[in-house]
Amino acid sequence: MHGKMTTSVFILLLGTLSLVNLLTPVRSFSENENRYLQQLPEFSTNALMDGSYTADIDKFVTDQFAFRDSWVGLKTLGEVALGKESSGGVYFGGDGYLIEMFDTVNMSRYEQNLGHVAYFADQAGERMGIPVHTVLAPTAALALADNLPRFAPEVDQRELLCLAEEQLPGFVDVSGTLAAHSDEYIYYKTDHHWTTLGAFYAYNHWREARGLSPRPLEDFTKEILSDSFYGTNYTKASLYTAKPDTITAFHAKGQEPLQVDYNMGETVTDTLYAVEFLEQKDKYSVFLNANQPITHITTGNRNGKKLMVVKDSYANSFIQMAVADYEELYVVDLRYYKTSVLDFMEERGVTEALVLYNLKGFAADVNLYYLTR
Numbered sequence: 001m002h003g004k005m006t007t008s009v010f011i012l013l014l015g016t017l018s019l020v021n022l023l024t025p026v027r028s029f030s031e032n033e034n035r036y037l038q039q040l041p042e043f044s045t046n047a048l049m050d051g052s053y054t055a056d057i058d059k060f061v062t063d064q065f066a067f068r069d070s071w072v073g074l075k076t077l078g079e080v081a082l083g084k085e086s087s088g089g090v091y092f093g094g095d096g097y098l099i100e101m102f103d104t105v106n107m108s109r110y111e112q113n114l115g116h117v118a119y120f121a122d123q124a125g126e127r128m129g130i131p132v133h134t135v136l137a138p139t140a141a142l143a144l145a146d147n148l149p150r151f152a153p154e155v156d157q158r159e160l161l162c163l164a165e166e167q168l169p170g171f172v173d174v175s176g177t178l179a180a181h182s183d184e185y186i187y188y189k190t191d192h193h194w195t196t197l198g199a200f201y202a203y204n205h206w207r208e209a210r211g212l213s214p215r216p217l218e219d220f221t222k223e224i225l226s227d228s229f230y231g232t233n234y235t236k237a238s239l240y241t242a243k244p245d246t247i248t249a250f251h252a253k254g255q256e257p258l259q260v261d262y263n264m265g266e267t268v269t270d271t272l273y274a275v276e277f278l279e280q281k282d283k284y285s286v287f288l289n290a291n292q293p294i295t296h297i298t299t300g301n302r303n304g305k306k307l308m309v310v311k312d313s314y315a316n317s318f319i320q321m322a323v324a325d326y327e328e329l330y331v332v333d334l335r336y337y338k339t340s341v342l343d344f345m346e347e348r349g350v351t352e353a354l355v356l357y358n359l360k361g362f363a364a365d366v367n368l369y370y371l372t373r
Contacts, residue, residue: 076238085149088236094147098233098242099140100192102360105155110363114167117355120310120371121170123342124353130345133170134355135206136161136362137194137314140187143178157359172209174202188245191231192358193284196248199318206354207325220250220321225273229283247283249273252324256300262292272297272320287316293336297329308345308353310334310371315356322354334367341371 038056047053076087085092086101093099121132141148142157158175165171178186178194178201186198194202204214229245249272261268267289274289288295291313306328309315315331323329330348332341345353357365 076240085152086237088238090233090237091141091149091152092237092239093140093144093149095189096243097140097144097147097187097189098237098239099144099148100233100236100360101152102139102141102155102157103153105160105360105363109366110160111163113362113365113368114164116368116371118167120342120355121168121353124345127342128346128350130350130352131170131210132353132355133172133206133209134164134168135172135174135202136164136357136359137202138175138178138359139192140194142175143198144182144187145179146182160359160363172206174205177201177205185246188229188231188233188284190234190242190245191229191284192233193231193314193317195245196250196317196320199314200250200321203318203321212325215321215324219324220252223249223251225249225275225286226278226283230281231284235281247278247286250320252321255324258300258323259298260288261296261298262289263294264296272323284313284316288319288331291316291333291335292331293333295329295331297323297331299323299327299329301325301327303327305352306330306348306350308332308341308350309356310341310353311356312358312361312365314358314361318356334365334370338370340373342373 041047041053041056043053047056089101091097091099091101117132117134121134124130124132138157138161141152141154148154161173161175165173178198181198181201184197185195186201187194200217200220207214224246226247227244229247230242231245234242257270258272259268259270260272272288273286275286277283277285277290282290285291297319301324303326305326307322307326307330309319309322309329309331311331311333312335319329319331328348330344330350332344334341344350355371362368
C-alpha cells in the first residue's frame, strides 16, 4: 500500500511538472544567464539521422524547463551548504565576493601576446616617436587575495606581471596599488571587472608612471548610475543570495562638453555613458556603449595631446578619468577592429598610446597580433 502511494505521488508530480512545462511560454533570452536560449528545432530526416535533432531537443527541454532559474539557484545554495567553494568557474569568496577563477594559462600565447605589444611599442617609437604604456589589470583573485578560499588553485599572476615588466619597457604594474586599497570597493562583488574606484587608482598610477602628479578624488564628481547590478560572476555561479553591486560614474570637474563618435560616424553623442544599458542585465556596458570597434572622443581640452587606447572592457570605465588629460582619444577593440592601428595612429597624429587589458583576458586573447600589421 505504501509503495503504491509513493508511486502515485511520483506520477502526479511528474505529470504536474510536464503540464506546467507545456503551459510555460517559450523564452528566447535569459536575462539572468545573459544568453539566447535553445528554441524548438525544426525536424528533418537528416537532422534526425545525424543526431543533431535529438541533441537540440535535449537542449530545448533543459533551457525551457519551468522555473529553470530557481532550480539552478537552489542547486547552488545546496552546494554552498555542503561546503563547496566554487561553481561555474567562480569562487565563493569572503565578504560576499564572487571571484572569477584564473587557474590555467596558455604560456605560449601569453608570451606571443607580449611579443606583439613589444613590436607595436617599438614601431610606434620608431615611426612616430611616441611612448606606449601597457597596463595589465590583475583579477580580483590577486588584488583581493585575502577573500579567496584557502588553497584555491590559482595562476601565479605576479609571475605573469614580472614577465610583462621584463619584456615591455613601458609596462605599468598597478597590482601593488590595487592591493594597497583591497579594503575598499575596487572590484565588483558579482562581476569580474574593477569598479570605477579601482580604475581610478590604476589611472593615477599610470599618471605617475608618465611623470604626472596623481589627481585627488575631489577632482571628480561621483554619480551612482545603478545600485542593482548583477554581473558575470553572479550569472556563472547562480548564487541568488548575492547582493547587487553599485555602478558609479566619475565626472571630471570643469570638463568641457564631449563628442563621442562610435565607428566613424555610425553614432555620435555627447556622453560617455549609454544609459539604456541600465535597464538591461549587462549594466556594465553603460560605459562607452559596451565594446565598439573604434571610438573617437573629442574633449574641450586644447593641449594637442592625442591618446590611442588599445583595450578590452576593463578600459571602458577607465576612459572616463583619462578624458580629463587629452584633447582627443581613440579607443580600439581588436576583437572587432582589424585595420592597422599603427597606420591609423600615424595618420591621426596620435601623441601617446596605452594598451589596457585585464591580465586573464590578455593571456588568452587571439587578436593582439593585429598590432603587428
